[in-house]
Amino acid sequence: MGPLQWTVPDRGALFVVSGASGTGKSTLLKHVFAKLPGLEFSVSATTRAPRPGEQDGREYHFVKREAFLKLRAEGSLLENAEVYGNFYGTPRAPVVEALEAGRSIVLDIDTQGAAQVKVSMPEAVRIFILPPSLDVIRERLVARAADAPEVIARRVADAKVQLAGCGSYDYLVVNDDLPTSILALQSIFMAELLRRERRQSWVRSFGGEAVG
Numbered sequence: 001m002g003p004l005q006w007t008v009p010d011r012g013a014l015f016v017v018s019g020a021s022g023t024g025k026s027t028l029l030k031h032v033f034a035k036l037p038g039l040e041f042s043v044s045a046t047t048r049a050p051r052p053g054e055q056d057g058r059e060y061h062f063v064k065r066e067a068f069l070k071l072r073a074e075g076s077l078l079e080n081a082e083v084y085g086n087f088y089g090t091p092r093a094p095v096v097e098a099l100e101a102g103r104s105i106v107l108d109i110d111t112q113g114a115a116q117v118k119v120s121m122p123e124a125v126r127i128f129i130l131p132p133s134l135d136v137i138r139e140r141l142v143a144r145a146a147d148a149p150e151v152i153a154r155r156v157a158d159a160k161v162q163l164a165g166c167g168s169y170d171y172l173v174v175n176d177d178l179p180t181s182i183l184a185l186q187s188i189f190m191a192e193l194l195r196r197e198r199r200q201s202w203v204r205s206f207g208g209e210a211v212g
């Protein structure tokens with residue numbers, strides 16, 4: 001077994017990560033991805049315009065509203081939601097294929113989408129990233145300098161709605177001290193990837209009986 005090859009289980013894990021925008025989700029996930037090979041982001045479809053530096057097919061599949069509605073109507077989306085007036089959705093087929101091939105997938109989606117995933121794929125592990133406080137979200141969005149002031153105001157207002165949904169998640173991580181939060185998130189991923197249910201091949205290889 002090569003270094004960290006154990007991060008590839010028999011069947012991949014589906015991780016859902018939510019949190020109000022500006023909490024530090026992208027920052028945390030970037031660090032955890034660098035530590036744990038075998039994790040992949042699902043690339044969502046969205047009707048929002050690309051931001052500078054974003055590439056079609058990398059951050060998102062940028063699609064027209066009609067194309068999005070067609071994907072949704074034909075059942076090709078695992079979940080979908082309207083956020084800040086734009087549609088976002090997770091293409092179903094790539095997620096199902098990846099899990100079957102033992103690759104683990106991370107969905108960075110809002111609380112509306114996470115609730116749908118819980119229904120359609122109950123085995124999903126749902127993690128909510130909390131800010132130390134609501135004020136910190138505003139400070140981080142201003143410091144990130146990616147959005148106009150009115151967009152920041154809207155994101156802060158929406159943050160309250162998102163945060164109110166944290167009670168239905170499996171794990172909560174408060175992103176206060178960055179290194180501690182990276183360790184916390186990484187620990188959740190590692191523990192979930194080592195669950196016995198995902199390791200029946202190890203059980204069998206040592207002559208054990210794979211239960212469940």
Ligand code: ADP
Nearest residue numbers: 021022023024025026027140144175176177178
């Ligand atoms: P999100 O993906 O949740 O919208 P980002 O990862 O873009 O948030 O983080 C928003 C801003 O906060 C960025 O400028 C990032 O560098 C900063 N940030 C992230 N985590 C922390 C932390 N633990 N302490 C201080 N600043 C942070």
Ligand code: 5GP
Nearest residue numbers: 044080081083088089090108109110112113
């Ligand atoms: P942004 O426009 O900043 O990239 O994303 C805005 C919000 O949309 C974030 O809260 C993000 O989690 C959410 N989002 C991105 N992709 C999806 C998706 O496929 N489905 C759902 N439900 N939310 C998404």
